[in-house]
Amino acid sequence: xxxxxxxxxxxxxxxxxxxxxxxxxxxxxxxxxxxxxxxxxxxxxxxxxxxxxxxxxxxxxxxxxxxxxxxxxxxxxxxxxxxxxxxxxxxxxxxxxxxxxxxxxxxxxxxxxxxxxxxxxxxxxxxxxxxxxxxxxxxxxxxxxxxxxxxxxxxxxxxxxxxxxxxxxxxxxxxxxxxxx
Numbered sequence: 329x330x331x332x333x334x335x336x337x338x339x340x341x342x343x344x345x346x347x348x349x350x351x352x353x354x355x356x357x358x359x360x361x362x363x364x365x366x367x368x369x370x371x372x373x374x375x376x377x378x379x380x381x382x383x384x385x386x387x388x389x390x391x392x393x394x395x396x397x398x399x400x401x402x403x404x405x406x407x408x409x410x411x412x413x414x415x416x417x418x419x420x421x422x423x424x425x426x427x428x429x430x431x432x433x434x435x436x437x438x439x440x441x442x443x444x445x446x447x448x449x450x451x452x453x454x455x456x457x458x459x460x461x462x463x464x465x466x467x468x469x470x471x472x473x474x475x476x477x478x479x480x481x482x483x484x485x486x487x488x489x490x491x492x493x494x495x496x497x498x499x500x501x502x503x504x505x506x507x508x509x
Contacts, residue, residue: 343487343502346478350393353483357397359507363500364454365402367493368424378453379497380467382460385475390483391458394473395428398456402426410458415443424453431459437466469493 347353364379383391396408403419403426411417411430419426427448431440440446440462448455449467457463460472469491476484489498501507 343498343507345485345487345507347390347483347485349481350390353390353393353485354397354400355506356485357394357399358401359501359504360394360497361398361401361454362504363497364398366500367497368452368454376452377450377469377493378448378455379493380449380470381454381456381497382464382467382470382472383456383458383475384460384472385483386477389475389477390485391475394475394485395456395458398454399426399428416445425451427453427455429455429457431457431462434459434462437462440466471497 345356347356360381364381367379383394385391392408392410399406399408399419402421406419408417408428411428412432415430415434417428419428429445429448434440434443445463446466449463460467460470464470467490470489471494472488472490474486474488476486478484487498487501489495
Protein backbone atom coordinates (compact mmCIF):
# COMPACT_ATOMS: atom_id res chain seq x y z
CA UNK A 329 0.00 0.00 0.00
CA UNK A 330 1.28 3.46 -0.71
CA UNK A 331 1.00 6.42 1.60
CA UNK A 332 -1.67 7.99 -0.60
CA UNK A 333 -4.09 5.91 1.48
CA UNK A 334 -3.07 7.71 4.67
CA UNK A 335 -4.39 10.95 6.02
CA UNK A 336 -1.49 12.48 7.93
CA UNK A 337 -3.21 15.71 8.96
CA UNK A 338 -3.45 14.47 12.56
CA UNK A 339 -1.77 11.06 12.86
CA UNK A 340 -2.72 10.53 16.51
CA UNK A 341 -6.39 11.16 15.80
CA UNK A 342 -7.18 9.93 12.30
CA UNK A 343 -5.95 7.41 9.74
CA UNK A 344 -7.49 6.51 6.40
CA UNK A 345 -6.62 3.23 4.70
CA UNK A 346 -7.86 2.15 1.28
CA UNK A 347 -8.64 -1.54 0.74
CA UNK A 348 -9.13 -3.11 -2.67
CA UNK A 349 -10.41 -6.54 -1.54
CA UNK A 350 -11.79 -8.56 1.36
CA UNK A 351 -8.39 -10.24 1.66
CA UNK A 352 -6.69 -6.84 2.04
CA UNK A 353 -9.28 -5.84 4.68
CA UNK A 354 -8.44 -9.06 6.54
CA UNK A 355 -4.75 -8.09 6.48
CA UNK A 356 -5.70 -4.74 8.03
CA UNK A 357 -7.46 -6.80 10.72
CA UNK A 358 -4.16 -8.57 11.33
CA UNK A 359 -2.49 -5.20 11.91
CA UNK A 360 -5.17 -4.29 14.45
CA UNK A 361 -4.73 -7.67 16.18
CA UNK A 362 -0.97 -7.23 16.56
CA UNK A 363 -1.40 -3.69 17.92
CA UNK A 364 -4.16 -4.68 20.35
CA UNK A 365 -2.17 -7.71 21.52
CA UNK A 366 0.83 -5.50 22.38
CA UNK A 367 -1.38 -3.14 24.39
CA UNK A 368 -3.33 -5.84 26.23
CA UNK A 369 -0.19 -7.78 27.15
CA UNK A 370 1.76 -4.68 28.26
CA UNK A 371 2.37 -5.21 31.98
CA UNK A 372 3.13 -1.50 32.54
CA UNK A 373 -0.13 -0.33 30.97
CA UNK A 374 -1.93 1.74 33.59
CA UNK A 375 -5.04 2.04 31.43
CA UNK A 376 -7.33 -0.79 32.48
CA UNK A 377 -10.36 -2.11 30.69
CA UNK A 378 -11.15 -3.42 27.25
CA UNK A 379 -9.46 -2.45 24.02
CA UNK A 380 -12.58 -1.45 22.10
CA UNK A 381 -12.82 -1.33 18.30
CA UNK A 382 -16.14 -0.13 16.91
CA UNK A 383 -16.95 -0.95 13.28
CA UNK A 384 -19.47 1.18 11.39
CA UNK A 385 -20.64 1.04 7.80
CA UNK A 386 -23.39 -0.28 5.62
CA UNK A 387 -24.17 -3.98 5.17
CA UNK A 388 -21.47 -5.72 3.17
CA UNK A 389 -18.88 -3.01 3.76
CA UNK A 390 -16.26 -5.38 5.22
CA UNK A 391 -16.74 -5.29 8.99
CA UNK A 392 -16.82 -9.06 9.44
CA UNK A 393 -13.90 -9.47 7.01
CA UNK A 394 -11.84 -7.23 9.26
CA UNK A 395 -12.77 -9.33 12.32
CA UNK A 396 -11.83 -12.48 10.39
CA UNK A 397 -8.39 -10.92 9.85
CA UNK A 398 -8.06 -10.09 13.55
CA UNK A 399 -8.81 -13.67 14.52
CA UNK A 400 -6.64 -15.16 11.75
CA UNK A 401 -3.73 -13.33 13.38
CA UNK A 402 -4.60 -14.20 16.99
CA UNK A 403 -6.09 -17.70 16.63
CA UNK A 404 -5.74 -19.04 13.07
CA UNK A 405 -7.65 -22.22 13.90
CA UNK A 406 -10.83 -20.25 14.70
CA UNK A 407 -13.57 -19.84 12.09
CA UNK A 408 -15.26 -16.45 12.34
CA UNK A 409 -18.85 -15.82 11.31
CA UNK A 410 -21.02 -12.82 12.02
CA UNK A 411 -22.85 -13.04 15.36
CA UNK A 412 -25.96 -11.37 13.92
CA UNK A 413 -28.30 -13.84 15.64
CA UNK A 414 -26.20 -14.80 18.67
CA UNK A 415 -25.09 -11.17 19.25
CA UNK A 416 -21.72 -12.14 20.83
CA UNK A 417 -19.05 -14.64 19.78
CA UNK A 418 -16.39 -15.29 22.41
CA UNK A 419 -12.85 -16.46 21.63
CA UNK A 420 -10.62 -17.40 24.58
CA UNK A 421 -6.90 -16.86 24.00
CA UNK A 422 -4.04 -17.71 26.36
CA UNK A 423 -3.93 -14.33 28.13
CA UNK A 424 -7.24 -12.64 27.29
CA UNK A 425 -10.59 -13.03 25.53
CA UNK A 426 -11.74 -11.56 22.22
CA UNK A 427 -15.42 -10.71 21.84
CA UNK A 428 -17.02 -10.18 18.43
CA UNK A 429 -20.31 -8.36 18.94
CA UNK A 430 -23.00 -7.54 16.37
CA UNK A 431 -25.63 -5.06 17.54
CA UNK A 432 -27.47 -4.77 14.20
CA UNK A 433 -30.72 -6.27 15.49
CA UNK A 434 -30.80 -4.50 18.86
CA UNK A 435 -33.18 -1.61 19.34
CA UNK A 436 -32.53 -0.27 22.84
CA UNK A 437 -29.85 0.27 25.44
CA UNK A 438 -31.83 -1.98 27.81
CA UNK A 439 -31.02 -4.89 25.48
CA UNK A 440 -27.30 -4.08 25.88
CA UNK A 441 -27.68 -4.42 29.64
CA UNK A 442 -29.48 -7.74 29.23
CA UNK A 443 -26.61 -9.09 27.09
CA UNK A 444 -24.05 -8.01 29.71
CA UNK A 445 -22.24 -5.84 27.21
CA UNK A 446 -21.53 -3.06 29.70
CA UNK A 447 -19.64 -5.57 31.88
CA UNK A 448 -17.42 -6.51 28.92
CA UNK A 449 -16.32 -2.89 28.53
CA UNK A 450 -14.47 -3.04 31.85
CA UNK A 451 -12.89 -6.47 31.30
CA UNK A 452 -9.27 -6.86 30.14
CA UNK A 453 -10.14 -8.04 26.63
CA UNK A 454 -10.39 -7.08 22.98
CA UNK A 455 -13.93 -6.26 21.96
CA UNK A 456 -14.89 -5.74 18.31
CA UNK A 457 -18.38 -4.28 17.90
CA UNK A 458 -20.27 -4.13 14.61
CA UNK A 459 -23.09 -1.55 14.53
CA UNK A 460 -21.93 0.21 17.75
CA UNK A 461 -24.33 3.15 17.65
CA UNK A 462 -26.26 2.05 20.77
CA UNK A 463 -23.13 1.77 22.89
CA UNK A 464 -21.24 4.88 21.76
CA UNK A 465 -22.64 7.05 24.55
CA UNK A 466 -21.44 4.57 27.22
CA UNK A 467 -17.93 4.01 25.89
CA UNK A 468 -15.42 6.68 26.81
CA UNK A 469 -12.40 5.19 25.04
CA UNK A 470 -12.61 3.42 21.68
CA UNK A 471 -11.17 3.17 18.21
CA UNK A 472 -13.86 3.68 15.61
CA UNK A 473 -13.46 2.45 12.05
CA UNK A 474 -15.90 3.79 9.47
CA UNK A 475 -16.20 1.59 6.37
CA UNK A 476 -17.24 3.27 3.11
CA UNK A 477 -17.73 1.42 -0.16
CA UNK A 478 -15.79 3.16 -2.92
CA UNK A 479 -16.27 0.49 -5.60
CA UNK A 480 -17.40 -3.11 -6.09
CA UNK A 481 -14.56 -4.48 -3.95
CA UNK A 482 -12.93 -1.24 -2.79
CA UNK A 483 -13.38 0.22 0.67
CA UNK A 484 -12.12 3.24 2.54
CA UNK A 485 -11.51 2.61 6.24
CA UNK A 486 -11.39 5.76 8.36
CA UNK A 487 -9.88 5.22 11.82
CA UNK A 488 -10.46 7.70 14.66
CA UNK A 489 -9.50 7.35 18.29
CA UNK A 490 -11.39 8.61 21.32
CA UNK A 491 -9.55 8.28 24.60
CA UNK A 492 -6.00 7.60 25.69
CA UNK A 493 -5.95 3.82 25.25
CA UNK A 494 -7.43 4.06 21.77
CA UNK A 495 -4.98 6.78 20.77
CA UNK A 496 -2.23 4.41 21.88
CA UNK A 497 -3.83 1.65 19.76
CA UNK A 498 -3.99 3.93 16.72
CA UNK A 499 -0.30 4.84 17.15
CA UNK A 500 0.58 1.13 17.29
CA UNK A 501 -1.43 0.51 14.10
CA UNK A 502 0.33 3.36 12.32
CA UNK A 503 3.75 1.89 13.22
CA UNK A 504 2.99 -1.40 11.45
CA UNK A 505 5.01 -1.94 8.25
CA UNK A 506 1.88 -3.07 6.38
CA UNK A 507 0.22 0.30 6.99
CA UNK A 508 3.37 2.34 6.29
CA UNK A 509 4.15 0.61 2.97
